[in-house]
Structures are given as structure tokens and as C-alpha cells.
Amino acid sequence: GAVVSQHPSRVICKSGTSVKIECRSLDFQATTMFWYRQFPKQSLMLMATSNEGSKATYEQGVEKDKFLINHASLTLSTLTVTSAHPEDSSFYICSARETNQPQHFGDGTRLSIL
Amino acid sequence: KQEVTQIPAALSVPEGENLVLNCSFTDSAIYNLQWFRQDPGKGLTSLLLIQSSQREQTSGRLNASLDKSSGRSTLYIAASQPGDSATYLCAVEGVWDNAGNMLTFGGGTRLMVKP
Numbered sequence: 001g002a003v004v005s006q007h008p009s010r011v012i013c014k015s016g017t018s019v020k021i022e023c024r025s026l027d028f029q030a031t032t033m034f035w036y037r038q039f040p041k042q043s044l045m046l047m048a049t050s051n052e053g054s055k056a057t058y059e060q061g062v063e064k065d066k067f068l069i070n071h072a073s074l075t076l077s078t079l080t081v082t083s084a085h086p087e088d089s090s091f092y093i094c095s096a097r098e099t100n101q102p103q104h105f106g107d108g109t110r111l112s113i114l
Numbered sequence: 115k116q117e118v119t120q121i122p123a124a125l126s127v128p129e130g131e132n133l134v135l136n137c138s139f140t141d142s143a144i145y146n147l148q149w150f151r152q153d154p155g156k157g158l159t160s161l162l163l164i165q166s167s168q169r170e171q172t173s174g175r176l177n178a179s180l181d182k183s184s185g186r187s188t189l190y191i192a193a194s195q196p197g198d199s200a201t202y203l204c205a206v207e208g209v210w211d212n213a214g215n216m217l218t219f220g221g222g223t224r225l226m227v228k229p
Contacts, residue, residue: 006157034216034217041224042221043203043219043220043221043222044158044203044219045219046216046217046218049216091155093157093158095217102146102148102160102163102207103217104160105150105157105158105160106157107156107157108155108156108157110155
């Protein structure tokens with residue numbers, strides 16, 4: 001089945017650091033990738049949708065200058081949390097899909113900002 | 115705007131019981147509905163996907179039904195086992211705005227199956 005690899009799985013860093021998370025589709029071309037955030041005991045909330053070669057579409061309330069998304073190829077999207085602060089600590093999950101196919105999810109990245 | 119609700123939020127049952135998880139959604143114009151399993155600190159595992167034209171899907175001890183007109187889905191787990199303990203998420207896919215297809219998730223049901 002389709003595999004989505006997300007890296008790193010866990011990040012602990014100091015406040016003010018910028019953190020990059022990678023999402024790769026390993027065996028299919030991901031025309032669209034999605035980034036979600038999940039706080040403890042809550043469900044997934046969509047942050048942004050990105051199509052290869054286009055600017056990401058951000059959901060209401062998500063700061064695009066804070067969460068930089070790059071979808072430069074059909075197999076890779078990156079999320080960079082710029083100048084991260086403790087309130088950015090969360091579980092970030094990406095998903096990827098081919099056109100008209102279901103989304104396949106990565107294993108998530110646990111981000112902890114000290 | 116689509117809203118997805120899952121009831122109950124948490125459930126604890128003894129091993130061997132059959133159980134039903136509920137999911138409701140407000141906008142019936144969906145393409146499909148998916149049930150996922152999420153273990154603590156982990157990503158999502160897709161369990162069952164029901165297309166909007168389908169009424170149910172089965173996989174092993176799991177059976178999911180869909181009543182699109184009433185905006186409801188149920189996930190039935192037969193003969194529950196401790197290994198079934200996880201959070202179960204329901205998500206519907208549709209076009210809610212001009213951003214294209216997107217998934218909207220429910221809040222999840224945290225299931226604990228006790229030996």
C-alpha cells in the first residue's frame with residue numbers, strides 16, 4: 001500500500017528555534033499534501049493544503065509566516081515552524097494523496113518547545 | 115461548514131464485548147467517510163473507507179455503516195480485544211469550499227478494552 005514517511009518523529013528544542021518537518025510519499029506521486037496539528041486528546045485540525053508547485057492554502061487562524069510550507073516536488077513537502085515557542089508544541093501529521101485517491105498519513109512528529 | 119461529532123468521547127469495556135462507535139456529520143454532500151485508528155503518540159491507520167454510494171464496509175471484526183441522508187455512520191467492533199484499545203477517528207471527505215477536497219475529522223472515541 002501507499003506509504004508516507006514523516007521525519008523526524010520527535011523534536012525537542014529551545015524556544016526561538018526554527019524546526020523543519022519533512023513529509024515524503026515513497027511509492028506514489030503526491031499531487032496534494034496536507035498538514036494537520038493535533039493537541040493532546042483532541043482531533044486533527046487541518047492547517048494547510050499544498051499542491052505541488054503552488055503556494056499552500058492555509059486554514060483560517062493559521063499564520064502562514066509562522067508555518068512555512070514548501071511542496072517543491074511530487075514526493076516531498078516540508079513544514080517549517082519558524083521561531084517556535086512553547087505554544088507551538090503539538091503533534092504534527094502530514095498526509096499525501098494522488099489525484100482522486102484517499103489520503104495516506106505519515107506517523108506524525110511530536111514537537112516539544114522548551 | 116462541515117462538522118463531525120463522535121459519541122461517546124471515551125468508552126471502557128471488558129474484553130469480548132461487541133461495541134458500537136457513532137459518528138455524525140452535518141453536511142451530507144460527502145464523497146466518502148473513513149474510520150481511522152490512532153494509537154497514543156502515533157499517526158493514523160485507515161480501517162475502513164465507505165464511498166458515498168455504499169452502505170457498509172467490513173474488514174475482519176470491524177463493520178462500518180453509512181447513512182448519508184441522515185448524516186450518520188457507525189463502527190461496529192465484534193468480540194473486542196485489549197489490542198483494540200486506541201482512539202478511533204471518523205472523517206468525512208468533501209468539497210466544503212474552493213480549496214478542493216478535504217477531510218474533516220471528528221473528535222474521536224478513546225476506547226479501552228480491559229482484559
